[in-house]
Amino acid sequence: MPPSNPISDVKSADLELVERIRGGDGSAFEALYRQHATRLYNLASRMTGAKGEADDLLQDIFLLAYRKIGSFRGESSLGTWLYRLAMNHCLDVLRNRHTRMGRQTESLDEPEADPVASPVPILSAVNRIDLERAIASLPPACRAAFLLHDVEGFGHQEVVTVAVASYDLW
Amino acid sequence: MTCGELNELLVDYVDGRLAPAAQRNVERHLEVCDTCSALVTDLRTIRAAAFMLDRHEPAPEVWTRLQAAVATEPAPKSRRLAMPGALGRRSLGEGGNWPVWLGAAAALLLATVIGLLPLMSRDANLATDATAGAGDTEISVASVAAEFAAAEKHYQKAIDDLQTIANQDTGELDPQVASVLQKNLTVIDQAISESRAALKSQPASNNAQDGLFDALRTKVALLQTTVELINEMRKGNQAEAGRKFQTLSQ
Numbered sequence: 001m002p003p004s005n006p007i008s009d010v011k012s013a014d015l016e017l018v019e020r021i022r023g024g025d026g027s028a029f030e031a032l033y034r035q036h037a038t039r040l041y042n043l044a045s046r047m048t049g050a051k052g053e054a055d056d057l058l059q060d061i062f063l064l065a066y067r068k069i070g071s072f073r074g075e076s077s078l079g080t081w082l083y084r085l086a087m088n089h090c091l092d093v094l095r096n097r098h099t100r101m102g103r104q105t106e107s108l109d110e111p112e113a114d115p116v117a118s119p120v121p122i123l124s125a126v127n128r129i130d131l132e133r134a135i136a137s138l139p140p141a142c143r144a145a146f147l148l149h150d151v152e153g154f155g156h157q158e159v160v161t162v163a164v165a166s167y168d169l170w
Numbered sequence: 171m172t173c174g175e176l177n178e179l180l181v182d183y184v185d186g187r188l189a190p191a192a193q194r195n196v197e198r199h200l201e202v203c204d205t206c207s208a209l210v211t212d213l214r215t216i217r218a219a220a221f222m223l224d225r226h227e228p229a230p231e232v233w234t235r236l237q238a239a240v241a242t243e244p245a246p247k248s249r250r251l252a253m254p255g256a257l258g259r260r261s262l263g264e265g266g267n268w269p270v271w272l273g274a275a276a277a278l279l280l281a282t283v284i285g286l287l288p289l290m291s292r293d294a295n296l297a298t299d300a301t302a303g304a305g306d307t308e309i310s311v312a313s314v315a316a317e318f319a320a321a322e323k324h325y326q327k328a329i330d331d332l333q334t335i336a337n338q339d340t341g342e343l344d345p346q347v348a349s350v351l352q353k354n355l356t357v358i359d360q361a362i363s364e365s366r367a368a369l370k371s372q373p374a375s376n377n378a379q380d381g382l383f384d385a386l387r388t389k390v391a392l393l394q395t396t397v398e399l400i401n402e403m404r405k406g407n408q409a410e411a412g413r414k415f416q417t418l419s420q
Contacts, residue, residue, distance in 0.1 A: 022246050029240065033233060041228040055232050062236050069246045131219045150220035153403040156185075 014078035021069050033062055036079065039152060040086050046147055047090040048097075049136045057093065061086045076161065083154075083162045087144055094140050171199040176206050184213045186348055218346050225408045347399065350418055354392055361385040392418070 020028035040061055045054035065085055072081050135143060135151075148154040148162060176199050182188050183196045200207045365382035372378050399414035 024245055026237070026240075030233070030237075033236065037228055037232070038225065042225055045226065051226075054226075055229050058228050059232050059236050059239065063239050063243075066240050066243060066246060131216065131223065146220070150217055151223055153221075
């Protein structure tokens, strides 16, 4: 096995991709999109419960990423940075939706009134539809944690890295 | 341990992140508490269901629209970047840099395949030798033994490498997957152990050699599938991860 430092290798690859995007290389931005689009699409769709708007959400997330790529300093991986940005955007969308509906601003950590959530019967079997519904009924912060950890496969530390930095309500 | 105390440890237990002593405490409580035991079962069921949720693809037009939108944007502002070496001060555990792990796994998988190439050549050579007949190159017992030892070394190296990267992240595997993996590893290790014993008693036996190689190959394949499964999970490719899990379960 050739001696190499995989941490530096990935770090270098991230920085190289960012530099190419900054330099106006369209194929580099497309590579970033192809690498993360599906996962972010599903995350955004489940996070906001807006499947019909998921395409627009995804476009917004990547447009934001393009605009903010100059702020990427390489302190975390590009993937983590992108998920943080996506999660932040999803939470903003949810907040705006609450505002538009004329509801009083409330902490996203505060559980919403939910007939499914309390009391929770012990489930003997869970099908996907039930689970999708249950995810949609979670308060946003809990939903974010569940989606990142259980659906997307992030470790606990990564969940904290993405979520804490993306919202100050955690 | 009370039910309340178990609640504090529940997620770490289901994630397989508890220290052995704490895990034993939890297991002792679960043996006598049906409610907590049912809760653990439910959590595992939910975890497995979450893992298998459908994954939808964005419409192809999204990229087209995005391209058009980006074309109207000014170039992103540049900022001085941190150099790769700076990350060296940060451990994987602290940083949670999963793509780093992916890179390492990919590199090791590649190295494993490369490491096994001589062995594949050996198998091909032996097959060629067998079809060529005794008139060709004479293979001495000593050379076969040396070749066998080298080949086994390659396998063991591959297994060790894969085991290392699999161990790094099996804590984050779904407990159901981890349980299947552990069960299969136990069976294969037993087969390797028995094959070694057979070979020791009959060093010249082709069957004994083949048996050991088969067992080693199976373990390499199992560990490779495990690493691939973790990679697919990390990449968010649930469908492929599901297929890998099916392979793992067979």
